[in-house]
Amino acid sequence: MRGLAEYVMRGRSQAVIVSVIATGTVLFAWVGAAVLALVTLRQGPSQSSHVLLWAMLPAIVMAAMGDTGPVTTLLGVMLVSMVLRSTTSWSWALVAAVASGVVTAVVLLTFGRGYIDEILRLLVQVLEQLASQPNGDASKLAALTPTALQVAGLLGLSNAFTVVMCLMLARWWQAQLYNPGGFRQEFHSLRLAPQLSIVLLVAGLALSSLGPDYRLWGAMVALPFVFAGFALVHGVAAQRQMNSSWLLFFYISWLLFDPLKGVLVVLAIVDSWIDIRGRLASKQNQKPD
Incomplete structure (x- = not known):
């Protein structure tokens, strides 16, 4: 390629x-x-x-x-x-x-x-x-x-x-x-702004509440959360120095289990407010040698 x-x-x-x-x-x-x-x-x-x-x-x-x-x-x-x-x-x-x-x-x-x-x-x-x-x-x-x-x-x-x-x-x-290495760093740091996450969340819920005909439209609005969630998983895996087999297991599980899709979206929303990767990095830096 x-x-x-x-x-x-x-x-x-x-x-x-x-x-x-x-x-x-x-x-x-x-x-x-x-x-x-x-x-x-x-x-x-x-x-x-x-x-x-x-x-x-x-x-x-x-x-x-x-x-x-x-x-x-x-x-x-x-x-x-x-x-x-x-x-x-x-x-x-x-x-x-x-x-x-x-x-x-x-x-x-x-x-x-x-x-x-x-x-x-x-x-x-x-x-x-x-x-x-x-x-x-x-x-x-x-x-x-x-x-x-x-x-x-x-x-x-x-x-x-x-x-x-x-x-x-x-x-x-x-x-x-x-x-x-630029794309890896860029993707690992992908995180939605808090205000943007609220707007997307409200829009997605509003569309989904209109009935079954609009649920896929709501899923469309939720797409940024999905990719922000992927970035969060990759970022945490890199911080923890986890091998690629863990990421493969995650993606297989994400495809097979619908509840995991919802969990990933929730984590992306939470991450937009509290910066999970930043907090984990801070804790790692505070550990004594």
Whole structure:
């Protein structure tokens, strides 16, 4: 991956070639978005706008074929990388990712109902096939049928998550090339401001209280807490000099156990007010040799 980043940074033509080829694929469109983010972070939007324009060509073709993901990911990545470059704040970059997800969901609801309806049709077909099985419970499966708002929320959440992951890859590339170890230090210190955490918490709870249709929208707003929680876990693991197997165990547990997701969000909120890593470091420094 470092070799790819080095090639991209040789010049605009190389960046355009990689982003266009990657965006035109189904499996590696995220690489094209990460290339766009790298150019934006390093050279600014005036240079990356040329990469964006060329990368949008295959993305628009894919959108015409029914996959709007590459278009929304490219635009979202451009937004968050500009925010991170101008503010050097991961907190605001994460907020920008939430904005990208919300806008994506609203735009799809407004102008992409055909795309959402097609997804709903496919989901209904799958549920009907499951209901036709000998052990299928038609009533329970019918209750699982999502609404257009739920599908839009899921697509917005997916967009926000993908945008953040592409930005992190680009920032890691940038650190590898120009500031070794910089991304690790930057990520380990990621912590939301107390006021921002309150605003996000209130917004997430307000959306979730509107009913099942908006729970994924609430999860979208909670995304900054998730990544702040990841940063907290990585930071504490580094302070305690824990090996990577502990982090692997944590991520597997996070994926499998839903209560852990809630615990991580709560820890991120608490950390925004009391700075858990700072307190642990202070205690370590106070220990006698």
